Amino acid sequence: MKPESLTILGAGIIGLSLAREARLRGLRVKVYDSRPNGSSCTHSATGVLKAPEHRRSPYLDLRHRSWEEWPDFAESLKQESGGLDVGFRICGGLDLRDRTARDPQRAVEKLYGSGGAVRILEAEELATLLPAMKRVPQSAVFIEHQAVVDPSSLMSALEKSCTSLGVEIHYDQGEIQLQSTTDGLRLQTEAGDTIAQPSEMEPVVLSAGWETSALADHLRAEPLPLEPVRGEAISLDIPAPPHIVTFDARLKDVPDPAGNRSRFSWIPGPGGISWFGNSVGDTGSGKERSPQPTTTGRSRLLEAAESFFGAGISDRVIDHWAGLRPKSLRHGGPLLGSLDGDRRVWIATGHYRTGLLIGPLTARWVIADILGEGEIPEVFSVPQAGAD
């Protein structure tokens, strides 16, 4: 029998996309979040959506399909939310990474699968487009298929869409635990008070970002292959670039000048503001796992920004924030599917750096699978406890 109702834990982009999708398919939906509205990792994102270079793996294909669906998703949210604009705009991107500047022709050839126009820009055109840049790259590549969205507006529109469709959202519930008892599943507070007791026919989806592991811990012997990875960003008092700019910063303590930790983006944020960031930082353990911005993160961002704009950037910082991204430790994309074959408990997390891009489509997959109307590609399934 198909379930008629659903309980969702976590109200970030994944939880609310699941709720909206389930409600559109006629399920009754309740969402519970431990924290106040506005504190999810999704609210710290910098809103970049990119079509990948090609679709030669299931994860890249998922990103590609998500890219193709985003314009319709933004439009649907606008209608469902009574006109809220999520700030979706195909603004294009400038790839100024070192390897691109060295061999732009090769970069262009690799990008043919991205679906949009790509072309090489010479130093003169770049200097006109980016007057605030102090670097003088020989060349760069313009990539049409890159877009921005405003994460806060996105979350407001998604929440409004959910509530107008009839989803119940309960924020600020304190630490929620999920227990399996002889009477079925129970959501409870840390002190053991019952928050809700889903019926046997009511699946529960765990979409609590990196903290999904703590929820699943009570249900299985092994931790989920998931870890938090800190990301930090700043906004700058510098006019926003016309396109998303991606470059390799030269950082003193990072030996790999083309790796993840050296790659930074200068982003046209909402209202014409400059956002700068997406740094991949270190995340401590236990109580250090806090989404507060750090002094180390700030110095790293300033060093990267100064390698691009020149000295004196610290006086131009307007804001600084951080978030903990849910990274799946299993290679190849998010963790989606039922937990150890139990169709009462589902997992939807591990979206790492692409939650905004792929969240809506992965939500559709999970709901279709719960209803028995479609299957999530096997490659994204949650590794069974005890499997090698």
Ligand SMILES: Cc1cc2nc3c(=O)[nH]c(=O)nc-3n(C[C@H](O)[C@H](O)[C@H](O)COP(=O)(O)OP(=O)(O)OC[C@H]3O[C@@H](n4cnc5c(N)ncnc54)[C@H](O)[C@@H]3O)c2cc1C
């Ligand atoms: C600086 C930065 C920049 C980023 N930029 C981009 C970008 O440009 N493009 C992109 O696609 N992605 C980006 N990301 C990644 C993106 O933000 C994440 O992939 C996405 O937000 C993950 O969403 P989520 O719903 O899984 O988790 P979250 O947004 O963290 O939501 C999880 C929710 O679960 C709640 N919760 C926790 N524990 C419990 C519990 N026990 N019970 C109930 N609820 C609980 C939390 O309070 C939270 O509200 C960025 C991330 C960062 C940090």
